[in-house]
Amino acid sequence: MSRNINIWGVRLSDTFRYHNHCEELEIINVCFADDLFIFARGDVEAARVIMDSLDEFKQVSGLVPSIPKSTAFFCNVMPHVKNAILSIMPFSKGKLPAKYLGVPLISSRLLNRDCKILVEKARNRIGDWKNKSLSFAGRLQLCKSVVSSMQVYWASVLIIPMGIVSDIQQLIRGFLWCNGDYKRGKAKVSWDDICLPKHEGGLGLRSLEVFNxxxxxxxxxxxxxxxxxxxxxxxxxxxxxxxxxxxxxxxxxxxxxxxxxxxxxxxxxxxxxxxxxxxxxxxxxxxxxxxxxxxxxxxxxxxxxxxxxxx
Structure with missing residues (x-):
C-alpha cells in the first residue's frame, strides 16, 4: 500500500479536507497492483486538488491515468455537489456497494445475496464434472483441491454467512456421495467426521466454517x-x-x-x-x-x- 501519490498537493493546499478517519495518518490513497483508490471528502475543492495532483503526476512520470476506466463513488453527497465534482473529474459514476477483485467492499452486515456468486461458482464447477465417470477417490480429490479452495480469497477477508457455507457444503456432499444432487441416506459418514484429518479417521476435507x-x-x-x-x-x-x-x-x-x-x-x-x-x-x-x-x-x-x- 502507498500514500504518496498526491500527498504534496494536499499539504500545499489550503482547501483540501481529509476523509473522516484518514487525517491523522494522512491517508490519501491506497494502491493495489495497478489499481489506485483515492479518498477525500465530497466537496468540489477536494476534487480539484486531486485532479491537479494527477495532472502533475502525469507530467512528472509520463504515466497517464485511464480516465474511461475510472469511477467515482459518492456517499451522503448532495446531487448538485455530485454534478459539480463530476464536471471536474470526468469519471463514470459508480454505485455502492462496490466490488473489488470480486469481493464486496461493505461495512454493513454481509448478507447471503452478497455471496451467492460463491455458490453459483461451486455449482457450475460441479456441474461440469457430473457427466464424467469418476471414482470416489477422484471426486474426493476434486472436492479437496478445487471446490474447497474456490472461496479462500473471500474467506481470508470476510466471515462468510453460515447459509452460504451450508449451501456449498451441501453441493460438495452431493457430488462426493451421489455424483450429483445430494439424496438423503446416501452419506455413509457424518460430515463432521469427513472433515477430520486422515490420521483421525476422516478424509481430510476442510470444514469451510472452521477454515474461514x-x-x-x-x-x-x-x-x-x-x-x-x-x-x-x-x-x-x-x-x-x-x-x-x-x-x-x-x-x-x-x-x-x-x-x-x-x-x-x-x-x-x-x-x-x-x-x-x-x-x-x-x-x-x-x-x-x-x-x-x-x-x-x-x-x-x-x-x-x-x-x-x-x-
Missing amino acids: LALMTTHIWNIVSSKESLWVRWVHTYKLRGHTFWDIYLKADMSWGWRKLLQLRYLVRPFFWMQIGNGHKASLWHDMWSYQCPLSSYLSPRDITREGRTL
Whole structure:
C-alpha cells in the first residue's frame, strides 16, 4: 500500500479536507497492483486538488491515468455537489456497494445475496464434472483441491454467512456421495467426521466454517503483533485508540466486519501469549504472560482501582 501519490498537493493546499478517519495518518490513497483508490471528502475543492495532483503526476512520470476506466463513488453527497465534482473529474459514476477483485467492499452486515456468486461458482464447477465417470477417490480429490479452495480469497477477508457455507457444503456432499444432487441416506459418514484429518479417521476435507475462522485469525495476529502495514496502523489509531485488542469493548455501533473480528477473541485468546521483555508492550491485566492470566478474568476494574492501580 502507498500514500504518496498526491500527498504534496494536499499539504500545499489550503482547501483540501481529509476523509473522516484518514487525517491523522494522512491517508490519501491506497494502491493495489495497478489499481489506485483515492479518498477525500465530497466537496468540489477536494476534487480539484486531486485532479491537479494527477495532472502533475502525469507530467512528472509520463504515466497517464485511464480516465474511461475510472469511477467515482459518492456517499451522503448532495446531487448538485455530485454534478459539480463530476464536471471536474470526468469519471463514470459508480454505485455502492462496490466490488473489488470480486469481493464486496461493505461495512454493513454481509448478507447471503452478497455471496451467492460463491455458490453459483461451486455449482457450475460441479456441474461440469457430473457427466464424467469418476471414482470416489477422484471426486474426493476434486472436492479437496478445487471446490474447497474456490472461496479462500473471500474467506481470508470476510466471515462468510453460515447459509452460504451450508449451501456449498451441501453441493460438495452431493457430488462426493451421489455424483450429483445430494439424496438423503446416501452419506455413509457424518460430515463432521469427513472433515477430520486422515490420521483421525476422516478424509481430510476442510470444514469451510472452521477454515474461514482460521484465516480470519491471521488478521488478529497482525493486529496483536503490530505488523508493519497501513491497515494495522489504521486499526490501532482509529479502532483501538490506546487500548489493546483484548480489552476494547464490543459496541453496537461498530462496523459489522470489525464486530465479527472482535467476537473471535474468546476462541483465540488462550493461544496468544506475551513474552515479557522490558514490559512496555505487555498488559499486566489483559495479556497472557503466565498460566494464571489474564488477570482481568479474576479482578474487576473496581478491584484494580481500589488497590490504587489503573488499567
